[in-house]
Amino acid sequence: MSNSLFLALSGGVGGAKLALGLAHALPQEQLRIIVNTGDDFEHLGLHISPDLDTVMYTLAGVANPETGWGRADESWNFLESLGQIGAENWFRLGDRDLAVHVERTQRLRAGESLSEVTARLCTALNLHVPIIPMSDFRVRTIVQTEGGELDFQHYFVRERCAPQVTGFRFEGAESAQPSPAFLATLSDPRLRALLLCPSNPFVSVDPILAIPEVTTRLAARSFPIVAVSPIVGGQAVKGPLGKMLGERGLPCDSVQIARYYKERGLLDGFIFDETDKKLEPEIAALGVKTFATRTVMTTLSDRTRLARETIAFAEKIA
Amino acid sequence: MSNSLFLALSGGVGGAKLALGLAHALPQEQLRIIVNTGDDFEHLGLHISPDLDTVMYTLAGVANPETGWGRADESWNFLESLGQIGAENWFRLGDRDLAVHVERTQRLRAGESLSEVTARLCTALNLHVPIIPMSDFRVRTIVQTEGGELDFQHYFVRERCAPQVTGFRFEGAESAQPSPAFLATLSDPRLRALLLCPSNPFVSVDPILAIPEVTTRLAARSFPIVAVSPIVGGQAVKGPLGKMLGERGLPCDSVQIARYYKERGLLDGFIFDETDKKLEPEIAALGVKTFATRTVMTTLSDRTRLARETIAFAEKIA
Numbered sequence: 001m002s003n004s005l006f007l008a009l010s011g012g013v014g015g016a017k018l019a020l021g022l023a024h025a026l027p028q029e030q031l032r033i034i035v036n037t038g039d040d041f042e043h044l045g046l047h048i049s050p051d052l053d054t055v056m057y058t059l060a061g062v063a064n065p066e067t068g069w070g071r072a073d074e075s076w077n078f079l080e081s082l083g084q085i086g087a088e089n090w091f092r093l094g095d096r097d098l099a100v101h102v103e104r105t106q107r108l109r110a111g112e113s114l115s116e117v118t119a120r121l122c123t124a125l126n127l128h129v130p131i132i133p134m135s136d137f138r139v140r141t142i143v144q145t146e147g148g149e150l151d152f153q154h155y156f157v158r159e160r161c162a163p164q165v166t167g168f169r170f171e172g173a174e175s176a177q178p179s180p181a182f183l184a185t186l187s188d189p190r191l192r193a194l195l196l197c198p199s200n201p202f203v204s205v206d207p208i209l210a211i212p213e214v215t216t217r218l219a220a221r222s223f224p225i226v227a228v229s230p231i232v233g234g235q236a237v238k239g240p241l242g243k244m245l246g247e248r249g250l251p252c253d254s255v256q257i258a259r260y261y262k263e264r265g266l267l268d269g270f271i272f273d274e275t276d277k278k279l280e281p282e283i284a285a286l287g288v289k290t291f292a293t294r295t296v297m298t299t300l301s302d303r304t305r306l307a308r309e310t311i312a313f314a315e316k317i318a
Numbered sequence: 319m320s321n322s323l324f325l326a327l328s329g330g331v332g333g334a335k336l337a338l339g340l341a342h343a344l345p346q347e348q349l350r351i352i353v354n355t356g357d358d359f360e361h362l363g364l365h366i367s368p369d370l371d372t373v374m375y376t377l378a379g380v381a382n383p384e385t386g387w388g389r390a391d392e393s394w395n396f397l398e399s400l401g402q403i404g405a406e407n408w409f410r411l412g413d414r415d416l417a418v419h420v421e422r423t424q425r426l427r428a429g430e431s432l433s434e435v436t437a438r439l440c441t442a443l444n445l446h447v448p449i450i451p452m453s454d455f456r457v458r459t460i461v462q463t464e465g466g467e468l469d470f471q472h473y474f475v476r477e478r479c480a481p482q483v484t485g486f487r488f489e490g491a492e493s494a495q496p497s498p499a500f501l502a503t504l505s506d507p508r509l510r511a512l513l514l515c516p517s518n519p520f521v522s523v524d525p526i527l528a529i530p531e532v533t534t535r536l537a538a539r540s541f542p543i544v545a546v547s548p549i550v551g552g553q554a555v556k557g558p559l560g561k562m563l564g565e566r567g568l569p570c571d572s573v574q575i576a577r578y579y580k581e582r583g584l585l586d587g588f589i590f591d592e593t594d595k596k597l598e599p600e601i602a603a604l605g606v607k608t609f610a611t612r613t614v615m616t617t618l619s620d621r622t623r624l625a626r627e628t629i630a631f632a633e634k635i636a
Contacts, residue, residue: 044424077393084443096396
């Protein structure tokens with residue numbers, strides 16, 4: 001299917017792993033990676049796009065292999081110095097990483113769109129797979145908690161996900177447009193499948209799906225949506241997803257993820273971990289095609305294999 | 319003279335050395351250091367104040383002892399990373415140093431004045447001597463060269479002072495006001511002397527003197543102006559001063575510095591290096607009191623001694 005096009009929606013660390021696999025499994029002209037910008041924020045006067053950076057660094061091979069976010073061989077002298085002058089230092093900005101934030105911020109201030117700046121950064125990093133922000137508009141994930149609303153990074157980093165979550169809203173989403181390349185891909189007759197990377201549905205995928213034009217296009221789609229579960233053996237592979245499910249009174253398992261997407265008509269195929277094979281009947285009962293495989297991605301070869309399996313599964317149900 | 323007040327005008331590295339000596343020689347309530355901001359510039363969207371930072375770092379004991387500018391124990395990963403993403407990296411911004419630029423920039427954008435931001439940074443660095451920007455207005459030193467006009471940092475850092483200089487202008491100076499603390503000190507009846515640190519007269523001291531209210535106050539002054547020569551034995555201690563004098567067709571010696579200030583009525587006492595003792599008659603002939611001593615400041619004790627001698631000389635001629 002050399003003329004097919006695959007569109008992947010990704011958040012940060014977990015999504016970036018599959019995105020990297022997809023970049024190895026597909027020729028660059030057959031892949032578009034749309035990245036969540038709902039957790040972007042302004043900090044110290046800098047525009048920070050954590051998920052875009054994680055995907056970009058991961059695909060460029062300069063990501064920190066320990067954390068999954070930030071740069072490899074990083075140093076923290078800027079952050080230490082911020083502390084010395086009494087400035088806010090709760091968000092960990094590495095010295096190398098900072099170059100991207102400073103350059104992005106000045107280009108946005110000069111009037112470039114986030115899409116343009118991202119394309120420029122990718123070119124500079126010698127990346128050929130299109131990494132595309134979900135929107136050039138300002139959309140901000142707000143976490144609703146028992147103690148009030150929190151900006152996502154305040155919840156996630158400053159408060160270390162401690163507050164009990166009651167819900168989410170995506171400020172600005174209602175009036176946001178998808179980025180031009182995202183919109184063009186959604187209209188592309190070659191589009192074969194939409195892939196939901198193993199990212200947190202509530203805070204990594206939902207901000208993308210909350211853009212009205214995206215909702216409309218996906219409701220009228222002629223291609224399948226295939227999700228890869230971010231949960232393995234009753235645990236979220238990374239981040240606060242398990243805690244968030246618990247706070248909704250839901251068990252932390254792949255069935256919940258499949259149901260969450262399917263209830264809104266946004267799921268046709270679901271890939272989950274082979275160790276959760278017992279859940280297959282329950283997922284299939286939702287009216288979703290299923291595929292169980294090893295979804296834990298430790299090595300590059302894990303990522304590429306899972307990517308190939310995801311593509312093959314999507315092709316099959318398309 | 320415990321009630322006396324001394325006002326020092328300083329540029330970067332050379333001036334900061336004497337400023338440090340003055341901070342050791344005088345109680346903090348008797349000293350105000352006014353710093354050139356004509357070589358401030360916007361770079362990568364950051365507001366950079368090189369001379370303020372040099373004076374601040376020097377007095378806080380965190381300056382790089384090798385270069386005189388920037389921070390000690392500095393790393394350069396931000397700059398390296400800027401290069402990797404194709405961003406401008408000709409101006410050397412260290413990782414630790416960057417914290418000050420980022421914090422200053424965001425506070426200026428939030429509406430604080432440069433004086434307020436500087437006071438806040440000094441407090442955070444545990445500095446008690448007032449370090450005061452010459453103005454909260456935007457004044458920019460423009461270097462006029464054979465090849466056209468250059469912003470100061472472009473001339474100084476990017477072009478490494480290579481272009482032949484034909485003159486200078488201080489953009490914005492005509493409509494600038496001195497900073498509130500500078501103006502208050504100029505009006506303070508306790509003001510005993512104005513000290514011109516051994517900085518470049520053309521690009522470090524002149525931007526300060528170019529502010530109309532400063533010019534007016536100094537013309538009507540009741541206190542002496544004492545300058546310390548930045549030239550020793552026919553060579554500028556640092557920077558392009560010698561080259562600039564040569565390009566004006568003038569020899570590089572202390573007489574030129576004394577004459578340059580005196581011709582505008584801005585000099586009463588002049589301190590120069592003892593190795594240039596032979597120049598004393600020529601300087602005295604300008605109608606200026608003279609004092610020859612060792613002006614090369616290698617150690618802290620050199621700085622403090624020269625500061626004490628400068629104060630004593632100023633007291634004597636006041």
